[in-house]
């Protein structure tokens with residue numbers, strides 16, 4: 383049976399970001415995850431800082447799917463080859479970060495039916511960012527699976543050290559389990 387292909391997106395692009403530390407915690411959770419019977423889990427990290435998509439520069443509507451730029455085609459191919467997605471996302475000014483919105487706006491059909499788990503971090507677990515993002519993800523027909531929100535001075539230091547308590551760890555494990563069992567079927 384084909385592996386379940388899980389993509390983990392590091393949304394922050396700041397030079398002094400901590401998002402990659404939170405992503406490491408997610409990757410450890412994926413390593414410990416029991417794969418669905420007869421399948422393996424294949425994990426790919428997509429770092430929006432490395433991807434460096436320009437502000438949306440496609441002349442056509444993403445919903446039409448006619449892409450003229452290589453960066454769009456590469457991003458499209460990566461997300462088409464994804465069965466379940468995890469977004470590791472900071473909260474900026476009670477929203478989610480602009481690079482993440484831009485990356486979502488580039489595509490359309492690629493998102494259809496894709497289960498997506500949200501791992502937010504910031505003060506109060508990035509709850510505003512997660513709630514704002516939910517509306518966007520529903521618009522592009524992704525299936526949102528809620529996940530942990532790491533909070534400064536509780537489960538995360540401002541330097542990026544994850545100190546997950548039982549609740550946060552259980553929220554991550556439950557989210558990852560649900561993502562792999564509801565993963566999109568290739569084809």
Ligand SMILES: Cc1cc2nc3c(=O)[nH]c(=O)nc-3n(C[C@H](O)[C@H](O)[C@H](O)COP(=O)(O)O)c2cc1C
Pocket residue numbers: 394395396398399400401402472473474475476477503504505506508540
């Ligand atoms: C532009 C900006 C706005 C921010 N606004 C919020 C906010 O509204 N809520 C919050 O919890 N943290 C906020 N923060 C703090 C971030 O949660 C914190 O800097 C975190 O480390 C950002 O993730 P990153 O380092 O991976 O980019 C903000 C940070 C920046 C840079």
